[in-house]
Amino acid sequence: MFGDSSGSVAIIFGLLLPCLLGFAALAIEVGYWYSEKNKLQIAADTAAYSALVAYGIDADLDKAIAVGIAQARASGFSGSSDQIEILIPSQDEALGPNSSRANLSVNTKLFLSSLFLDTGTVDIGVNAFASMDEVLEALPCMLALKPNQSRSIVLAASVQANMDCVVATNSASNDAIWAEGSASLTATCARTPGTIGTNGGAWVNLTECEDGHDRETSTDPMASTPFWGSSAIPDTGFFVDQSISQGRYGAGMPGGNILKPGKYGKQVEIDGTVTLLPGIYYFTAGFRAAPGSRIIGDGVTIYLDQSKVLDIAQNVAWDLKAPTSGPSQGMAIMGDPSKSGGSVRLIGVLGNVEGGIYFPNQTLLTESGPNLASARCTRIVASTIDIRGSGTINNDCSSTTSGRGGGAGRVRLAKGSA
Known part of the structure; x- marks a missing residue:
């Protein structure tokens, strides 16, 4: 139990x-x-x-x-x-x-x-x-690509260039960056395997460079940018100006004062104030702007055949910004990279055009023009660069990767x- x-x-x-x-x-x-x-x-x-x-x-x-x-x-x-x-x-x-x-x-x-x-x-x-x-490495705001070129970047006459960014050239010449007359260049730093030279009353002031300047070459930051006719930006046989009798634009002009994106078959001549609507433009037959003209655009890329007329006159006011997205992101004005030799003349672009200006096989000629109230960041890459004339140029890339520190890592x- x-x-x-x-x-x-x-x-x-x-x-x-x-x-x-x-x-x-x-x-x-x-x-x-x-x-x-x-x-x-x-x-x-x-x-x-x-x-x-x-x-x-x-x-x-x-x-x-x-x-x-x-x-x-x-x-x-x-x-x-x-x-x-x-x-x-x-x-x-x-x-x-x-x-x-x-x-x-x-x-x-x-x-x-x-x-x-x-x-x-x-x-x-x-x-x-x-x-x-x-x-x-900071991204230069001005880069001359041609190696061993005497005076690959020149500042002449009495122009005063204030570049809040790095100025660079790949020339190993003993006068790779040259200032003459009463011209001056102020930049955060200079990068070149060559040396910097001056004559007359000209001077160069590098505000953040240690031990003179950086003795290095720079890679082309715009080499991979697609041009009109590439797979990213296909060509078209349609011309947006085919119904316009003359290629003149401005108030009272045959083309009016508003330009639309697309391919232009006639030489584009700006006379007065024009506004470019956002998008990509291809001026196949040349591009000119008369004295006193004003070119306005936000989100705009201008492609050019630089073997045609490219002439921006004195006193042309630029107020242009490159696209912040899309296949031409960051590019404001660009020539055909397959074409070599010669020069292009773009007066007043520095500090007034926000974005890249790219002519890798040409000399880019520029001067001071009407300045915006606040300087923008213009990045020029060309074979050689020639800055002349009088007046002041202000180019401010301090808040972008063109600055001395290269921006945030x-x-x-x-x-x-x-």
Whole structure:
């Protein structure tokens, strides 16, 4: 009778069931903690990364920290302001000064484990690190490509060129960059395997170059830009000006004062103020602008056959911006790269045309023109560059990759010390 144990299993199971359920519930709760920590880590990664990107743009620490906090909250962080800390630099010696650190913590509510712990919450904390790779080479705003060319960049007469950017030439000549007369060049730095020379009262001032100038060559940053007729920008037999009797544009002119994108079969002559609607233009028969004309356009690329007439007269006011997207992104004015020799004359473009001007096999001739109230960033790449005349040229690339520092470097998440 006392040896009957047929009900013992049920009794033992009944006694152990609360423990088994407790362990199961505790396992689920621990999984919840890990899930919350993973979410917090994502917010920390976002905060460290976005803060360093923002800091790389203008070195504004308060703004960068605000950006990092805002992006952390956008990623799901809901803690109080004293539960997030962003440090720039990260104070991690292995990462150096170009780094950031984000420390985040939250109070996570306890459920079953609160029965065993004398608290209703537990603190979960994470950190994340980001580092910025150094930009080794700034993108020039003015580059003369022809090697071993004497005076590949010339400033003459009394022109005063203020270039908030790097000026470069690939010439190894002992007068690769040359200023004469009473001309002057102020730039953040110069890059050339050759030397800089002056005569008369001319002078060159490099504001951020150490040890003279950078004795290096530069790669052509526009070499891969597609031209009209490429697969990216197919040619067409249709001319948008086929119904216009003359190729003259301006108020009261046969073509009117509004130009539409497309291919032009007649020489385009600007006389007065014209507006170019956004898009890509191909002037196959030449391009001229009379004195006192004004050329306006936003999101515009002008392609040219530079073997035809290309003559922009004195006192032409430019107010032109290149497209910020699409196949010709960043390019404002470009000649056919398959054509060699000769020169092109574009007066007044520096500081007034935002974007690239590309004539890799021609000499580009320019002078000062009517200046906009705020200088823009014009990037010229040509075989050689000749700047003459009188007046002042202001070209400001300080906020782009044409600046001395090359803009912000590549930011990446990194591991550091806790």
